[in-house]
Amino acid sequence: MYNIFITINYLIVMYRMTKVLDLSNDVVVETIDVHKVYRLGRIEIHALRGVSLQVRKGEFISIMGPSGSGKTTLLNIIGTLDKPTKGKVYLDGEDITALSDKKLTQIRRKKIGFVFQFHNLIPVLTAIENVELPMVIAGVPREERKKRALHLLKLVGLEDRVNHRPSELSGGEQQRVAIARALANNPSIILADEPTGELDTENSKMVMKIFREAISEEGATSIVVTHNPIVASLTDRILQLRDGKIVKEEKPAEFQLPYIKKES
Numbered sequence: 001m002y003n004i005f006i007t008i009n010y011l012i013v014m015y016r017m018t019k020v021l022d023l024s025n026d027v028v029v030e031t032i033d034v035h036k037v038y039r040l041g042r043i044e045i046h047a048l049r050g051v052s053l054q055v056r057k058g059e060f061i062s063i064m065g066p067s068g069s070g071k072t073t074l075l076n077i078i079g080t081l082d083k084p085t086k087g088k089v090y091l092d093g094e095d096i097t098a099l100s101d102k103k104l105t106q107i108r109r110k111k112i113g114f115v116f117q118f119h120n121l122i123p124v125l126t127a128i129e130n131v132e133l134p135m136v137i138a139g140v141p142r143e144e145r146k147k148r149a150l151h152l153l154k155l156v157g158l159e160d161r162v163n164h165r166p167s168e169l170s171g172g173e174q175q176r177v178a179i180a181r182a183l184a185n186n187p188s189i190i191l192a193d194e195p196t197g198e199l200d201t202e203n204s205k206m207v208m209k210i211f212r213e214a215i216s217e218e219g220a221t222s223i224v225v226t227h228n229p230i231v232a233s234l235t236d237r238i239l240q241l242r243d244g245k246i247v248k249e250e251k252p253a254e255f256q257l258p259y260i261k262k263e264s
């Protein structure tokens, strides 16, 4: 009897341990005390002053802040496009601040999807070819990548625009292609820098809703940088950045939309 009791207790402890381990595996991105100093001649610009954050699998978070607060710098550091002056960045548990440029290029291709303010689609390629491009680089066989590109374009509601070139698409449609492209290689994280910066309010909302749905449908994770409160209110969690520091964390429900009337 006593033995059974010990065994059950042992199993409970083991189960809890796996839970704890699971939880830590759940973190896709972690930054610890990240600083960035740019040096322009004798002038030093402290773009980031100790940013620590965690993003868990499946989360869709936003980083808000005024122009110059360090949003792009932070996103570029998480996206391996830039290196911190001090601090650590973990992607899927791996410290990416200590890797060679060759390894970083591989990580960027495999694990990170980017969406920029100006969509950066290739003008001479059609929508489907643009979505296929990251898969071409990753060596995905032709049939498979056509199938996946079509699936992703359907996901963002562009199944009837697959053969259009970027110039034949509206701004919102171009950003939806960019979102599909960012999802192509099943990245660990999608980083979007002002993805709706060039769109009007209605299109911003529409693109964000489609973005959100695509992320959850694909089981992806994303960080969106924006200074638009409507865009931020459509994410799970809002981090406020001021002068290179996170000063506040909010849930959209707590978040006061300053000048927008709620739709009924």
Ligand code: ADP
Pocket: 038, 039, 040, 045, 046, 047, 065, 066, 067, 068, 069, 070, 071, 072, 073, 074
């Ligand atoms: P945000 O995206 O929030 O507008 P940034 O991250 O672009 O802010 O910039 C943060 C600060 O760092 C700003 O003061 C900006 O001028 C400066 N900065 C950004 N990139 C560079 C760079 N490559 N060289 C020098 N200063 C930079």
Ligand code: MG
Pocket: 071, 072, 073
């Ligand atoms: Mg910026």
